[in-house]
Amino acid sequence: MLTFSQLASITHGSVLQFVHDLPVQHLLTDSRKLAQPASTLFFAIKGAFNDGHDYVSALYARGVRQFIVEQVVEIPGVKSGENFKYSFPEANFLLAENSLTALQEIAAFHRGEFLLPVMAITGSNGKTIVKEWLAQLLSPDEKVVKSPRSYNSQIGVPLSVWQINANHTFGIFEAGISMVSEMEKLARIIRPTLGIFTNVGTAHDEGFENSVQKIEEKLLLFKDVKLLFYSSDEKLLDEAVKREGIKSFTWGHRPDADLQILSQQISGAKTSILYKFEGNENQISIPFTDPASVQNTLHCLAVLVWRGMASETMQQRFDKLLPVAMRLEMKEAINNCYLIDDTYNNDLAGLSTALDLLVHQKRHQQKTVILSDLLESGLNEETLYSEVAAALKNRGVDRLIGIGKVISRHRLKFSMKAEFYTNTADFLQHFQSDSFHNETILVKGARVFEFEKIVALFGKKVHGTVLEVNLNALVHNLNFYRSKLQPETKIMVMVKAFAYGSGSYEIANILQFHRVDYLAVAYTDEGVLLRENGISLPIMVMNPSADSFAQLLRYHLEPEIYSLSQLRSFLTFIHTDSAPAYHIHLKLDTGMHRLGFTKPDFEELFTLLQTEPRVQVASIFSHLAGADEALHNDFSKQQITSFREMAAEIESKIGYSVTKHILNSAGIVRFPEHHLDMVRLGIGLYGVEATGTEQDALQNVGTLKTTISQIKHIQQGDTVGYSRRGLAETDLEIATLAIGYADGYDRRFGNGNGEVLINGQTAPIIGNVCMDMCMVNVTGLQVSEGDEVVVFGQELPITKLAAKINTIPYELLTNVSPRVKRVFYSE
Numbered sequence: 001m002l003t004f005s006q007l008a009s010i011t012h013g014s015v016l017q018f019v020h021d022l023p024v025q026h027l028l029t030d031s032r033k034l035a036q037p038a039s040t041l042f043f044a045i046k047g048a049f050n051d052g053h054d055y056v057s058a059l060y061a062r063g064v065r066q067f068i069v070e071q072v073v074e075i076p077g078v079k080s081g082e083n084f085k086y087s088f089p090e091a092n093f094l095l096a097e098n099s100l101t102a103l104q105e106i107a108a109f110h111r112g113e114f115l116l117p118v119m120a121i122t123g124s125n126g127k128t129i130v131k132e133w134l135a136q137l138l139s140p141d142e143k144v145v146k147s148p149r150s151y152n153s154q155i156g157v158p159l160s161v162w163q164i165n166a167n168h169t170f171g172i173f174e175a176g177i178s179m180v181s182e183m184e185k186l187a188r189i190i191r192p193t194l195g196i197f198t199n200v201g202t203a204h205d206e207g208f209e210n211s212v213q214k215i216e217e218k219l220l221l222f223k224d225v226k227l228l229f230y231s232s233d234e235k236l237l238d239e240a241v242k243r244e245g246i247k248s249f250t251w252g253h254r255p256d257a258d259l260q261i262l263s264q265q266i267s268g269a270k271t272s273i274l275y276k277f278e279g280n281e282n283q284i285s286i287p288f289t290d291p292a293s294v295q296n297t298l299h300c301l302a303v304l305v306w307r308g309m310a311s312e313t314m315q316q317r318f319d320k321l322l323p324v325a326m327r328l329e330m331k332e333a334i335n336n337c338y339l340i341d342d343t344y345n346n347d348l349a350g351l352s353t354a355l356d357l358l359v360h361q362k363r364h365q366q367k368t369v370i371l372s373d374l375l376e377s378g379l380n381e382e383t384l385y386s387e388v389a390a391a392l393k394n395r396g397v398d399r400l401i402g403i404g405k406v407i408s409r410h411r412l413k414f415s416m417k418a419e420f421y422t423n424t425a426d427f428l429q430h431f432q433s434d435s436f437h438n439e440t441i442l443v444k445g446a447r448v449f450e451f452e453k454i455v456a457l458f459g460k461k462v463h464g465t466v467l468e469v470n471l472n473a474l475v476h477n478l479n480f481y482r483s484k485l486q487p488e489t490k491i492m493v494m495v496k497a498f499a500y501g502s503g504s505y506e507i508a509n510i511l512q513f514h515r516v517d518y519l520a521v522a523y524t525d526e527g528v529l530l531r532e533n534g535i536s537l538p539i540m541v542m543n544p545s546a547d548s549f550a551q552l553l554r555y556h557l558e559p560e561i562y563s564l565s566q567l568r569s570f571l572t573f574i575h576t577d578s579a580p581a582y583h584i585h586l587k588l589d590t591g592m593h594r595l596g597f598t599k600p601d602f603e604e605l606f607t608l609l610q611t612e613p614r615v616q617v618a619s620i621f622s623h624l625a626g627a628d629e630a631l632h633n634d635f636s637k638q639q640i641t642s643f644r645e646m647a648a649e650i651e652s653k654i655g656y657s658v659t660k661h662i663l664n665s666a667g668i669v670r671f672p673e674h675h676l677d678m679v680r681l682g683i684g685l686y687g688v689e690a691t692g693t694e695q696d697a698l699q700n701v702g703t704l705k706t707t708i709s710q711i712k713h714i715q716q717g718d719t720v721g722y723s724r725r726g727l728a729e730t731d732l733e734i735a736t737l738a739i740g741y742a743d744g745y746d747r748r749f750g751n752g753n754g755e756v757l758i759n760g761q762t763a764p765i766i767g768n769v770c771m772d773m774c775m776v777n778v779t780g781l782q783v784s785e786g787d788e789v790v791v792f793g794q795e796l797p798i799t800k801l802a803a804k805i806n807t808i809p810y811e812l813l814t815n816v817s818p819r820v821k822r823v824f825y826s827e
């Protein structure tokens with residue numbers, strides 16, 4: 001294992017402080033993912049939204065002793081230059097010009113220590129799937145090391161390559177780029193001997209002048225490979241590869257392809273492919289039919305054929321090929337438990353990311369992991385299960401349920417409370433629901449273990465309507481708004497009304513993980529709920545009633561103060577309380593005429609504030625009445641001007657400057673020059689761009705789904721539902737859906753105003769919407785009982801639905817009733 005001083009000699013950095021040499025086993029770039037402090041080297045990297053240097057102190061406190069930094073870390077109250085000796089006496093520090101470059105240099109050095117063949121994969125789509133499938137197909141013959149999930153960035157690639165060890169016989173790594181000049185760096189780290197270029201799509205075109213430039217940049221990855229696999233059906237790509245003189249192995253429909261596809265035939269769930277290689281025709285059947293999966297499989301086929309694998313062996317392995325599950329779901333479970341269901345690969349890297357996520361679920365103290373045997377090809381059993389045991393211990397897992405013969409054999413390695421079962425059936429047989437209470441449970445099993453059966457046991461049974469919340473999309477939207485802000489502008493996220501219907505605790509938790517500055521809720525009890533579920537961010541309560549002040553203070557919530565009478569009752573309340581300080585937020589009314597102080601209140605406001613020095617104004621804010629509509633621009637600007645004036649007057653009177661904010665989601669987009677110290681993000685996070693000008697930049701977050709309970713034929717002249725409003729003008733086929741106005745499906749959608757999607761087909765509502773159900777016309781559509789129905793989502797945007805019934809997306813989102821189960825997922 002390399003030590004700090006060896007690594008220091010590899011990078012272009014200078015040693016700032018050296019205490020004693022330590023082994024480096026784990027490279028860390030994200031302080032939230034710390035697992036094994038003693039053998040970790042932390043890289044303080046400056047990112048778009050975060051600066052790694054801000055976390056050095058916290059990591060030191062948690063036991064990290066090796067750091068690569070770009071600057072001296074300033075500690076308040078300690079003289080510059082003296083910092084290291086006094087604040088971090090036991091740590092080694094290396095000063096690098098660029099910490100990310102140092103990480104890449106170290107990974108490149110590590111790669112150079114091994115001689116194994118390495119396949120690099122790039123292209124617009126399918127990188128992760130081709131990587132996972134190729135690993136599945138090769139793994140009986142090779143010990144494969146590969147990128148975890150889609151770790152393909154400037155940081156992800158070095159971390160992936162760092163996993164290589166002497167036991168591996170084949171490497172497969174993804175490389176993804178979004179700008180010119182990134183690929184050369186990745187090529188130096190991966191140093192591939194083989195390559196696959198999956199396809200040329202349109203993703204990330206912004207970073208490039210045109211498709212040809214994008215292709216040429218990506219081809220830099222393959223400058224030195226022995227062979228590049230790609231489809232010669234991609235004309236631009238084919239021309240570019242030939243121009244660059246890269247040796248290749250092509251597949252495609254043209255006769256000059258090395259592996260020529262003669263025909264493709266779908267039957268049932270399989271596609272049969274007739275191909276010709278070196279003059280011989282051959283047939284293979286693959287367990288997929290959609291064009292993307294077929295393309296991904298053909299890349300793998302080309303590699304296997306080139307390796308000379310016997311066609312029988314190939315067929316056996318293709319038969320066993322499994323779809324790549326990238327999905328991780330979180331949901332409520334029985335006995336107030338919370339379930340994390342991760343279907344991604346159960347190897348060490350996959351386990352490690354799942355454990356990171358478990359650690360960041362702050363809702364319950366108690367953490368349980370249900371884990372099957374691991375699929376890991378590069379380590380012997382002893383080492384593997386020692387590492388698994390260490391990973392669980394370091395993440396503070398309280399209880400392990402190990403399922404499988406291999407993990408059971410290594411039971412003595414696990415120091416936490418643990419029980420073992422030889423297989424899933426054995427566990428199911430002994431399952432007792434009352435041995436699980438108030439805990440977060442991570443379920444992580446290799447596919448053959450069929451852990452979906454375990455997940456089903458824990459699931460709370462509800463009717464078939466769910467709101468699926470896409471956490472990747474939510475983070476994407478957060479980052480879209482962040483990219484509009486100056487780095488010093490803070491961000492408060494509105495999670496009032498159950499986070500706009502999406503689910504308050506989970507949303508707050510992911511916002512906390514992504515380090516927003518503030519949260520805001522409407523009422524005290526909403527804030528209390530967040531605190532009870534482990535949310536520690538500052539929280540502003542917009543409308544705290546006087547009778548909730550005790551709760552407010554007990555849970556460290558910060559009140560919005562909007563009137564003199566409210567301020568007086570707050571002051572009276574704290575008179576007998578002994579806290580040293582109280583943070584309040586002053587709301588000014590600049591034209592919305594809802595809540596807030598106006599100028600005439602000022603004199604008394606200042607007098608009252610002077611009576612209680614313990615009360616500190618944390619922020620001053622106001623709210624725009626018409627930020628979403630251009631027609632109100634003049635009015636909005638007037639509001640902003642009077643806000644600035646009023647805030648300045650308050651600051652001069654109270655004698656200190658405070659955080660000022662006025663913009664909501666629409667305002668952030670519309671008034672970039674008035675972001676001030678903080679902005680308040682609401683609906684945009686949930687996927688609706690309220691000015692309508694940048695909707696395409698956001699991703700859909702919530703998808704409301706239900707199911708078909710029954711299908712029936714009715715005759716011309718029959719009527720459907722209450723008040724006989726749905727008249728069949730001809731014979732019809734109708735479907736009854738398990739959603740009604742009590743679930744939040746607005747009654748105004750009735751009688752043809754609304755529609756749903758079933759298997760991609762549009763079905764209009766017929767008759768009135770009932771309390772728990774509604775009926776749709778499915779005449780002529782391909783539908784069956786039990787089919788999934790999309791009520792709103794990507795293909796049926798709530799902006800459109802809202803317009804149909806003359807309301808706004810906010811109302812549709814917040815109307816989804818609490819009885820609808822929320823499922824959170826990421827990919």
Ligand SMILES: *Cc1c(COP(=O)(O)O)cnc(C)c1O
Pocket residue numbers: 494622623663664665666680681682683684690
């Ligand atoms: C709800 C709310 C917001 C967020 O508004 P969006 O239009 O959802 O971005 C901002 N400020 C205040 C005071 C609010 O009540």
